[in-house]
Each structure stands twice: as C-alpha cells, then as structure tokens.
Amino acid sequence: MSLPTHMKYIIIGAGIHGLSTAYHLAKELRTKRRGSGRDILVIDKTAIGAGASGIACGVIRNNYYQPAMQELIAHSVDVWEEDAEGYGYLPVGYMQISPECMHADVADIHGRQEDIGYDSKFIEGEKDCLKYMRENVFEDWQAKNVTSILHEKKGG
Ligand SMILES: Cc1cc2nc3c(=O)[nH]c(=O)nc-3n(C[C@H](O)[C@H](O)[C@H](O)COP(=O)(O)OP(=O)(O)OC[C@H]3O[C@@H](n4cnc5c(N)ncnc54)[C@H](O)[C@@H]3O)c2cc1C
Known part of the structure; x- marks a missing residue:
C-alpha cells in the first residue's frame, strides 16, 4: 500500500490513544465544517493494536x-x-x-x-x-x- 505524500493531520501509533484521538479529531473537524476523517492518517510501525492496547485485560x-x-x-x-x-x-x-x-x-x-x-x-x-x-x-x-x-x- 502506498502512503499519501501530503496529509493535514498525522497521528503516530494505532493504539487506543491514537485511534481515540483520530476519532475525536474527525468528529470535531466535521462539526466545525473544517474537514473529516479523510484529512487524518493514523500510522503504526507494526499494526493496529500492536502495543499495550492489543493485550490489555479489559478491566x-x-x-x-x-x-x-x-x-x-x-x-x-x-x-x-x-x-x-x-x-x-x-x-x-x-x-x-x-x-x-x-x-x-x-x-x-x-x-x-x-x-x-x-x-x-x-x-x-x-x-x-x-x-x-x-x-x-x-x-x-x-x-x-x-x-x-x-x-x-x-x-x-
Ligand atoms: C498486559 C497489560 C494489561 C493491561 N490491562 C489493562 C486493563 O485491564 N485496563 C486498563 O485500563 N489498562 C490496561 N493496561 C494499560 C493499557 O493497555 C494501556 O494504558 C493502553 O493500551 C495504552 O494505549 P496507547 O495507545 O497509549 O499505547 P499502545 O497501545 O502501546 O499503542 C502505541 C502504538 O504505537 C506504535 N508505535 C510505537 N512507536 C512507534 C513509532 N516510532 N512509529 C510508529 N508507530 C509506533 C506501537 O506499535 C503501538 O501500536 C494494560 C497494559 C498491559 C501491558
């Protein structure tokens, strides 16, 4: 998969914090009519939930x-x-x-x-x-x- 060369917002790390930040930023952009989730790219060196978020106990x-x-x-x-x-x-x-x-x-x-x-x-x-x-x-x-x-x- 090729990465875009330009992006307005980049979030590094697809753990719970990165994904939550992307989700809330997308909502905020849409509410303020300043963009949407399409303006945000979340990148991870491994995969979604590859860090602590993927192994948390859920307590x-x-x-x-x-x-x-x-x-x-x-x-x-x-x-x-x-x-x-x-x-x-x-x-x-x-x-x-x-x-x-x-x-x-x-x-x-x-x-x-x-x-x-x-x-x-x-x-x-x-x-x-x-x-x-x-x-x-x-x-x-x-x-x-x-x-x-x-x-x-x-x-x-
Ligand atoms: C075993 C265990 C059990 C837990 N149980 C609970 C629980 O029951 N309840 C609870 O509330 N909390 C629990 N926690 C804590 C909770 O999991 C973490 O606080 C939370 O998941 C952290 O999320 P995060 O997005 O900050 O980090 P992470 O989920 O670690 O995400 C960081 C991401 O960034 C990526 N990354 C790192 N460096 C780079 C780089 N240079 N470039 C690109 N990507 C990069 C990693 O691959 C990873 O996917 C537990 C943690 C562990 C380890």
Missing part, C-alpha cells in the same frame, strides 16, 4: 494512586455507561482485597473516591473482611491476612 477500575487518574477514570466510566451494550461493558464492579501492608494506601484511595462521589465501600479489619466476603461474594471464602477490601460498585 475498568478506579483504584489508582494518582488523584488525577481517579477523576479521569470516573469520567471514563460515565462514557462506558452511556452505551454499555455497544461497548461490551459489563459493570460487575471491582474489588481490591489487600494485606495489611497496603491498608493505608487503599484507605487514601477510598477517601479520594468519596471526595469525588465515586461509589465504593471500604471494609477494614480481618474479621470484617472475612465476613464481608462470605456474606456478599463467596460463602466458602477462606483467604487469610486480608485486612482491607475496597469494593468499587462501578467498573468491571
């Missing part, structure tokens, strides 16, 4: 340490929810089940989720964690040394 979660990421993910989840069936999004929630060495960090994450109104529950203490898992998830749950559970009600 939507909001247990990030960076505050900006938490707000960004909350916004992303709103987008997924707009057309869950179309995107193949299964909003079953997400759980971070942790040993004591992660307790404080996960507590911070939960605090920030509360601040931005992201629906989640935080369970602390080995006894309460065991009870929560047995009553809500697996009645035969047996894992030891779990002292905190962050249960995100959104995501999946």
Whole structure:
C-alpha cells in the first residue's frame, strides 16, 4: 500500500490513544465544517493494536494512586455507561482485597473516591473482611491476612 505524500493531520501509533484521538479529531473537524476523517492518517510501525492496547485485560477500575487518574477514570466510566451494550461493558464492579501492608494506601484511595462521589465501600479489619466476603461474594471464602477490601460498585 502506498502512503499519501501530503496529509493535514498525522497521528503516530494505532493504539487506543491514537485511534481515540483520530476519532475525536474527525468528529470535531466535521462539526466545525473544517474537514473529516479523510484529512487524518493514523500510522503504526507494526499494526493496529500492536502495543499495550492489543493485550490489555479489559478491566475498568478506579483504584489508582494518582488523584488525577481517579477523576479521569470516573469520567471514563460515565462514557462506558452511556452505551454499555455497544461497548461490551459489563459493570460487575471491582474489588481490591489487600494485606495489611497496603491498608493505608487503599484507605487514601477510598477517601479520594468519596471526595469525588465515586461509589465504593471500604471494609477494614480481618474479621470484617472475612465476613464481608462470605456474606456478599463467596460463602466458602477462606483467604487469610486480608485486612482491607475496597469494593468499587462501578467498573468491571
Ligand atoms: C498486559 C497489560 C494489561 C493491561 N490491562 C489493562 C486493563 O485491564 N485496563 C486498563 O485500563 N489498562 C490496561 N493496561 C494499560 C493499557 O493497555 C494501556 O494504558 C493502553 O493500551 C495504552 O494505549 P496507547 O495507545 O497509549 O499505547 P499502545 O497501545 O502501546 O499503542 C502505541 C502504538 O504505537 C506504535 N508505535 C510505537 N512507536 C512507534 C513509532 N516510532 N512509529 C510508529 N508507530 C509506533 C506501537 O506499535 C503501538 O501500536 C494494560 C497494559 C498491559 C501491558
């Protein structure tokens, strides 16, 4: 296939970011009557989805340490929810089940989720964690040394 010699917009990398950028740019150009997707070329050194995008696990979660990421993910989840069936999004929630060495960090994450109104529950203490898992998830749950559970009600 021969490449065009001139192009108004070139995006390098056909992973999720490159393709999303191309999609939104095309929409914007059309809305402003300044062009369309035909003005954009996405190039990749290998193939579409050849990088991380092609091997991602498909998990939507909001247990990030960076505050900006938490707000960004909350916004992303709103987008997924707009057309869950179309995107193949299964909003079953997400759980971070942790040993004591992660307790404080996960507590911070939960605090920030509360601040931005992201629906989640935080369970602390080995006894309460065991009870929560047995009553809500697996009645035969047996894992030891779990002292905190962050249960995100959104995501999946
Ligand atoms: C194993 C794994 C599991 C993951 N699981 C999840 C998950 O469950 N949920 C989640 O939200 N995120 C997950 N991620 C993270 C997520 O996949 C990445 O954040 C995301 O795909 C990055 O997209 P990208 O477009 O920035 O990069 P990439 O998908 O890596 O795309 C970059 C593209 O650029 C091309 N390229 C690079 N250099 C050049 C060049 N010089 N010229 C031309 N092309 C070039 C590459 O070939 C590639 O196709 C996971 C990542 C990995 C590795």
